[in-house]
Amino acid sequence: MSKQERWSRLLELLAVDGKLDVEQAAAAVDVSPATLRRDLDELAEQRLLVRTRGGAIAHGVSYELPLRYKSSRRASEKQRIARAVADLLTVGDVIGLNGGTTTTEVARALALRAGGPAGESGDGQSGPMYTVVTNALNIAGELAVRPQFKIVVTGGVARPQTYELVGPLTAGVLNEVVLDVAVLGVDGVDPKLGIMTHQEDEAGISRLFAERARRVVLVTDSSKMGKRAFARICGLDRVDSLVIDSEIAPDMVARLTEAGIDVVTV
Structure with missing residues (x-):
């Protein structure tokens, strides 16, 4: 170790x-x-x-564990989830990504799908393949060097635990954009209360991501299912799809499917 x-x-x-x-x-x-x-x-x-x-x-x-110490937990599950999410996204999409270890893996999976190392276009086209709107500094840093991506970074105050930008400046940018898909990582999922995170300021920004998107994709590993966190983001009625590892309990899959959520297990 x-x-x-x-x-x-x-x-x-x-x-x-x-x-x-x-x-x-x-x-x-x-x-x-x-x-x-x-x-x-x-x-x-x-x-x-x-x-x-x-x-x-x-x-x-x-x-709350800082992001840099959470990245090794359930890494293989998060990478499988990320690849499955990349399969759900279409070239040309405007994608919102909040912060977290799973959404970071989604950004990396998108980079691999776009093809080509940093500084080269994977499909030979001059324009970006995806537009990514994010409040996560680490995600922006990884994708900004790739010409396949147009990166829009919100303003705001950085939280050192998660590298996320929060506050009125962040909300101001999100209120001025429209997203095709919001991909959200969370700290807890409860069938009655919805999706949650540890910090109320991050919850407010994630809620805005969901409100500005035509489609909301929730990404989390099964350890978060049935757990509660301090701050509520939104109800499950706002979630269109859940991409999760196959360890999720069958009865939970049934409850989420009944709620109208497309559950994708990997």
């Missing part, structure tokens, strides 16, 4: 339990207690946790 993977695992454990014990955490990631203590010290220096005498505790009651 690499250091990055080890840190991701430690932060996942912290997100679940709210605290870490040195001995137990060392066993969980298969390192010595001395190495584990150094890991915790370095994570504390980045203000990702608070060191205690016997381990560490999370910052505050609500704990």
Whole structure:
């Protein structure tokens, strides 16, 4: 297990339990207690946790993993989901992408589908194949160097945990565009409450993405199903399609299908 993977695992454990014990955490990631203590010290220096005498505790009651530490979780599922989403999109589409690990994989899958390395057009055409509107700085950075894409980046204030731009400036741009498809990543999906995320400012921007789009495609892995997060984005009645890994429970598929959502499992 690499250091990055080890840190991701430690932060996942912290997100679940709210605290870490040195001995137990060392066993969980298969390192010595001395190495584990150094890991915790370095994570504390980045203000990702608070060191205690016997381990560490999370910052505050609500704990959100920074995007850079979530990218290795369920990576293969997210890549399959992303490829399936790319198959649903058409050349010429205006696509909205909010931030998150799964939508980042969607951007990468689109880049591969467009063809050609950065700086070359995959189909020999001079114009862009897709227009992508995003409030995610990392997604914009990956696609901006590719001539197959016209990238529209919203304004706003950057959140360091997710690289997303939020606030009135972000909303101002989204209110002036029309999208063919909004591809949304979320932190929770509840059959009654709808789709949710951890932060209310991000929820408001994702809601705008949905409102400005002709079609809404929800992308998430099955671990988010049945879970709730703090801020509601919208109800399931606004979602047209869900692309998800095959571990989703059959009864959940049935409930979503009854609600009029096209469920695509990969």
